[in-house]
Amino acid sequence: MSIEKYDLVVLGSGPAGFSAAMRAIDFGKSVCLVEAQHLGGAGIMNGALTSKAMWELSRDYSIAxxxxxxxxxxxxxVDYKQVQKTIMQAAKQKQLQMLSQIETYAEPTEKFGNITLKHGWGKFIDSHTIEVKSEKNTELVHGDNFIIATGSRPRPMPDVEIDQERIIDSEGIMNLKEFPERMIILGSGIIGCEFATIFSNYNQTEVHLLDRQHKVIPYEDDDLSSFVSKNLENNGVIIHHTANLRCIRKRPDFLEVVLDYQDGHSKVIEVDVALVAIGRIPNLDNIGLENVGIERTDRGYLNINEVCATDDFKACNVFAAGDVSGHAQLYSVGELQGRYIVEALYGNLEYPLDYSNMSTLMFFKPEVAAVGLNEKACQKRGIPYKVATYSNSLVNRAVAMRAIDGFIKIIVSDDGKDRILGMRAAGPQASTLITSIAYQITQKGTLKDIRQNVHPHPSISEGVQECLRVFEEKSIYKPKAFPDLIKLKSWKPEKVKEA
Known part of the structure; x- marks a missing residue:
């Protein structure tokens, strides 16, 4: 069997793998990109793009x-099949863009390298060889360096059998023939709350959300969790707090779901579809890790160092990026890691990888964005801080948009340095607002560094400007006049002080 040789072999074409492959051709390298399923991975199909396309459509319907x-x-x-068709059009458009670029760089040029896409399952034979097996044939591929970017899949739920028809996970959403009349979503993290938002936006489905704790999005501060919970309920979602799933019984025409609550009582509800949304696990099975001496952590991920190598960088030629790395399962993290590995291999690194300011978007109603530390994290680390919260109902653009439900919350250090530590934003354009604060966190910015910025009027970003002014008691609208809309408090390890 002949062996094709490449400078870099990438397992997985998701955001981590594709960005790494494209960065490698910048350095004139020959790249083999191996994909077992959909081009683009969960970043395109059954994940980020398709779910957000569905959210956008549901938001438009809700507004209309x-x-x-x-x-x-x-x-x-609204017709579910037409919604599906529109979502698939978005996914196909992105896949065709990726394919177009791959075909453009199929042959090396004087300035750029080349890329070859192989469809099949990649498995390590040794540290420089993988076997790529497809339905048609099996071939061997040699690589000087490898990147494992095989992504993740929905986490299974113990004692719950996923049939992708009535009991589904996020990969079964597109299998539905119509909007279910009744649905329960098992899991109240970001994925669960996003799908609860989507289906309740369409107002075609009675949506139940199982929350094993007292608040959804439990790792966020109580004010944000309560805000999300309240808006889900206002959107028609029935949240079952402090409930555990005992079992799901399949009946001919419905599912019988038994819930046990912390106070000792139980409840039985009938639904048509159950969606399991309890997180994701890495795709690392059957890729030959044992053949290259790579072990998984107790949590099932790969150990990587500061340049994403699975061993000592100088002696290692196998790297990992994206969901398999054990860092935050974000599109942006995977993309950043993939590019960083290539730059570590073939270029000059200008800065270390920094995961502290990774922005997160939560597609609820309204959308929520987060970056940096929240209050819980500051208190856990013993960091003294000040926090200001400013309601969207005082921001002229939000008032004009009739979208006043939301707020801006900024945390700064209370150590005399006033360093920007984190931000949470809820409401229209939250994803845009978070970017400026993320930059300041990266640059170790302070209140003094950004307070002179002038924002255009009318704009949602004026809320950021006013929130920053609250710290110095210079805001146009004052906390004394609007105590429920503008808040300022401080915390030190010894005690919490209300300002």
Missing amino acids: SSVMRGYRASGLN
Whole structure:
């Protein structure tokens, strides 16, 4: 069997793998990109792009069906198959863009390297060889260096059998033939709350959300968790707090779900579909890790060092990026790691990898964005801080948009340095607002560094400007006049002080 040889072999074409491959051709390298399923991985199919496309469509429908804006749409209806078709169009558009670029760089040029896409399952034979097995054939591929970027899949739930028809995970959403009349979502983290938002936005489904704790998104501060919970309930979602799933019984025409609550009582509900959304686990099975001496952590991930190598960098030629690395399972993290590995191999690193300011977007109603530390994290680390919260209902652009539900919350250190530590934003354009604060965290910025920025009017970002002014008691609207809309407090390890 002949062996094809490449400078770099990448297992997985998701955000980590594709970005690494494209960065490698910048350095004139020959790249083999191996993908077992969908081009783009979960970043395109059954993940980030498709779920966000569905969220965008559901938001548009929710706005169109609103009767609180001075107009009423008549004859409004929604068809799940048409929604599916639109979502698939978005995914196909992105895949075709990726394919177009791969074909453009199929042959090396004087300036750039080349890339070869192989469809099949990649498995290590040794530290320089993988076997790529497809339905049609099996071939061997030699690589000087390898990147494992095989992504993740939905975490299974003990004693719950996923059939992708009535009991589904996020990969079964597109299998539904129509909007279910009744649905329960098992898991109240970001994925669960996003799908609860999507299906309740369409107002076609009675949505139940199982929350094993007292608050959804439990790792965030109580104010944000309560905000998300309240808005889900206002959107029609029935949240079962402090409940555990005992079992799901399949009946001919429905699912019988038994819930046990912390106070000792139980409840039985009937639904048509159960969606399991309790997180994701890395795709590392059957890729031959044992043949290259790579072991998984207790949590099932790969140990990587500061340049994402699975062993000592100088002696290692196998790297890992994305969801398999054990860091935050974010598109942006995978993309950053993939590019960073290539730059460590073939270029000059200008800065170390920094995971402290990775922004997170949560597609709820309204959207929520987060970056840096929250109050819980500051208190856990014993960091003294000040925190200001400013309501969107005081921001002119939000008032004009009739989208006043939301707030901006900024945390700075209370050590005399006023370093920007973190931000949470909820409401329209939250994803845009978070970027400026993320940059300041990266640059170790302070209140003094950003307080002179002038924001355009009317803009949502004026809320950031006013929130920053609250710290220095210079805001146009004052906490004394609007105690429920503007808040300032401080915390030190000894005690919490209300400002």
